[in-house]
Amino acid sequence: DQQVKQNSPSLSVQEGRISILNCDYTNSMFDYFLWYKKYPAEGPTFLISISSIKDKNEDGRFTVFLNKSAKHLSLHIVPSQPGDSAVYFCAARAPYNNNDMRFGAGTRLTVKP
């Protein structure tokens, strides 16, 4: 059962513009959400997270928005840089098992110079 979905397999943006990556989930029990970035031949690296009690979290160029009623979260990258080109995974953590994170299939972001 795919409880976390990233419906866009790829996204291409121009350097300096905003990148918006979207993620939908189905399980209302999820209470913590994370974004991971993955470069080829490397493991995923943590980018930013948000608790279900918040609707926004910022860290530098990265902002995550959470809409609980729509079961939707998005990652905004402003301004986008070529080094941001990677696969981005959305993940949701269930409270009953702290490391049972459910990942989406990922979105490949390409930032063009």
Added chain:
Amino acid sequence: DAGVTQSPTHLIKTRGQQVTLRCSPISGHKSVSWYQQVLGQGPQFIFQYYEKEERGRGNFPDRFSARQFPNYSSELNVNALLLGDSALYLCASSFRFATNEKLFFGSGTQLSVL
């Protein structure tokens, strides 16, 4: 400080064989989790160990087993390999067993089953 290290990086096996994958967590981290990433999909949770005890198990058959050693390193074993077990196996470590704990991933072991 070294990150999460996994060995081997690549492995080729044939159907029916058994495989053991190894993981060393970041120094001081007591929790290790294993994930399977099939091509084109996100990582899928297999096991979590904390302080050498199994704390969580995903929806995987009994052919998959794991253990954590006193030094907090871990092994993932897969018996009777199937073609569908071909995947990238990721190990992740964290300091504690808590909801908002960050997971730090290794680069993975790419397993090919022929």
